[in-house]
Amino acid sequence: MSGGIFPEGNTVMALTLIVPLIGAVLIPLFRKKPNMRETVTLITAGVLFDLVVILADKVLNGGVPSLPPLEVFAGLEIRFEIEPLGMLFALVAATLWIVNSIYSIGYMRGNNEPRQTPFYICFAVAIFATLGIAFAANLFTLFLFYEILTLSTYPLVTHKGNDDAKAAGRVYLVLLLATSMLLLLPAIIWTGALAGTMDFAPGGILAGKVSPAMMGVLLFLFVYGIGKAAVMPVHFWLPAAMVAPTPVSALLHAVAVVKAGVFSVVKVVVYIFGVDALREAGTGDWLAYVAGFTVIVASLVALRQDNLKKRLAFSTISQLSYVVLATAILTPISLVGAAMHIAAHAVSKITLFFAAGSIYTAAHLTEISQLNGIGRRMPWTMTAFAIGALSMIGLPPTAGFLGKWFMLTGAVETSQWVPVGVIVLSTLLNAAYFLPIIYNAFFKAPPKADKHHPAHGEAPWPIVLALTATATGTILLFFFPGVPLTLAEMMMGMR
Amino acid sequence: MISHHLPVLIVLVPLFGALLSALTSRGSVSWGIALIAMVTTLAATIGLLSEVLHDGVISYEIGGWAPPIGIEYRVDLANALVILIVSTIAAVIMPYARVSVAKEIVEDQQAWFYTMYQLCVAGLIGIAVTGDAFNAFVFLEVSSLATYTMIALGQSRRSLLSAYQYLIMGTIGATFYIIGVGLLLTITGTLNFVDLAARIAVTPYDRAMLTALAFITVGIGLKLALFPLHVWLPNAYAKAPSTGTALLASTATKVAVYLLIRMYFSVFGIDNIIGDFPVLELLLVLSIAAMFFASFVAVFERNVKRLLAYSSVAQVGYMILGLSMATSTALTGTLVHLANHALMKGAAFLAIGAVAYQLGSVSLEKMKGIGRVMPVTMGCFVVAGLSLIGVPGTVGFISKYYLVVAAFEKGWWWLAFMIVASSLIAVFYVGRVVEVAWFSEPDKKTSELKEAPLSLLLPTVVLAAACVFFGVDASLTAGLAEAAAKALFGGSL
């Protein structure tokens, strides 16, 4: 596969960024022919996946594909370069986009959603932005695509157009824009002013150039400026975003958007601060506490949610802070764990959301208390749900186990007992809010079918296909973690 | 041969165009004349700009009288940029004007509108190109009188009132300016900018000079709608015909800002101004107040034209902020924002003008779901709105970037946060319009509407596209602004 039809890695990279945009342009042309429109989406997703695989192959072989910089004005460049972590993120996003596209088609048609064309356009733009974030070679580029991602997902959140959706959209947009503009942008410009560059570089660019106190201040600005990482108290947008159609929640609010957040945090810590420099400065310790707090509190809140998607949202908040926590442990092995958890959580959380959407499409149920016995009618869906839940808890043989294992290893090796405690406690909490759902779904008697709850079977086949695929992926990733693990270790220079 | 006379041609062409337009009685003929005049002016401006880039500062003696006795037209990078903004916007709007004016203004007054349009452009370019303080006053009044008339040609009777109020405020402003210039004349005995600068440099900076500075600052401050001298602006913008609003919003305040920069940096010399009386600190406070207060008012405004007008007041705050920080980077931010704001406000007002054309109203509650029936128009509005917020990838980001960098360079990190915080308020007022236009179901009236005609769309799309283009590749605008700022800081004229 190496080389393939495109000899130049750079050409492939350029295409990778352009393909989703082409999709976004083509989709409205077929707005009157839904079948053609969906074909465009699927072809775009398929081509994109191929391209990303080619790129991954190059990166795994030590290549560093990059594009010629585009100068905005002297001193500010839009520049792309793929490092291992970005590759991992792009791979995750591109892979899951295919599955999600299939799922979206089933979901949007199954629910007769209005305005599907703008929906698919925004989706394609969001994927474009995600890839831009993954490939960004400097802070400005990262920021640019971060904002495009926010803006392109805002219409998806308000898709329903009712007052609830608009209110949620407001929270979503204002919180994400406010944090990024108020904290992230000054942090970026400040960093540029202090370090003289904005480029991501192994070992960081701030090391030796700023005082430890300043590092702490900048870290604060970055962590809270990247509101997409949903570290408390800037997490409110995530539950609000759950009014969006489920495919949006699944791909964007479980994969692209939130992972863009934690990805940015990891990237900033590794390539701007430098893991060693930050550990020596000693002013980043608070991050572990903040992340730990978020993990626990979000889990406790999740425990009390009856709305399935809301519970999943708070679970996401908690899982995101795992990544931040792993980063804050500041050892190479824990950062490998962070990277692994990005991949693992993506594939398992998307499974859970797919299942939630499947239940909504087939049975029009949204609350957990309504799900008694549903496993008998929707065995595929609920089995997939169970696998995703196990991965959330971190039990083998699911992908979620790997990330937690590396995190724990890192924390134990450096005798950081607070993170260890947090991880153990939260694992119990995760079990507490997921296992009852599974138990009730399979072992409790379903309510009798009546006018409001007509008998139903599985959801449309594209939905079932998609969630089966991701559930299988969740298990496969445990047995064959090769590609993401290699990329994660390459990031930390361990390979 | 002609290329030698470019500095005066850019004023004369619209001036004579205005004359010819006034002699016609048919709107379409008048429009044709204006179109030719504006395109010619733009071409001349581009020629002029390339000359300046190639040969440096151009000095042109009016009537062959040598300065400082004669009037000198003097073109350097800073005013070349401003002239480029004015003539570009004026030309781009022309295709839009025909349809929009035909709908908003009665047939027998259309020729007058185009007359005033060209007079206004002649005046604005004149202010920018002249190197003479009194000549600047004359052009200020030429453009202002044309503006008052243009506003009075608006549809509602309220237009007359707005025009009258603006006339009073504008005349007071211009008179303040001329009082300041008169004091300078008394002190130094000259009116030529270069000559003034040379003589001020060797004159003690006494109370008389400070008084002159104060009068000039307040006078121009009125013209550029510096908070709290902005009260005339929202009504004037809201009640003018759509085409006029777009022209004024994109150019008029910019030229006034330019004049203030010229006065501060070239004539008085920024080092003099940093003297005992805290002029710059005062401007800093006022500009911050504008950034917050005007944005805040915009959030609660229901008339979208007024909303954008208040946003203009806030945006002027950013320009003056850059001036008052008095560093090269900050001034670059100001100059680049002149261009950037012209593009974004032009696009926004043109889009709203297109809505007014189709819907007959610009109040927010009547615009439900209009984005779904006029997607291109409102798409352009969204792009312009994002620029106002300062989202990266749009021109608004470029300006704010320079200002924030300048604040950090001065060590004023609190100011950096205030800049980004105030720009966040734009999220709310832009967001309100976007929410109503895109995420509300169209009501009975809006659902029957169609997309605006092509001649309205084209200029709007061009400006909106420019908002993105110059946000991604700002080498032209930012490069020009940076060079101009450096030259201004060198004290050269």
Place this chain on the structure above:
Amino acid sequence: MEVLQPILAHFNHWITIFLMVAGLYVVVARGNMIKKLIGLSLFQTSVYLLYISPGKILGGTAPIIGDNIEVYSNPLPHVLILTAIVVGVATLALGLGLVVRINEVYGTIEEDEIFTQEDDDE
């Protein structure tokens, strides 16, 4: 007289300032649109004085070159003010034109009465 000396020495400026402030006061304080314009005119006129009076040089004659004349008054302010008068006239004319139109559509030229009408129909 010692005390009055600085005042008398600059009496032209005192007159200028008086006219200036009086004109500005009328603009601000009067609600009648015609009176506002009169105030505005007064305000502008004061500027003419501001320019012209320092141009007169004691013992100087009209600036026409002649034999045996060494001191001339400065002609520049006169030229400038001729222009300014034209501008002032144009402004006043436009202002009055607007007031006529306002009177036609509102039936009054008192500002407060117009504003109450505005409240009614908007």
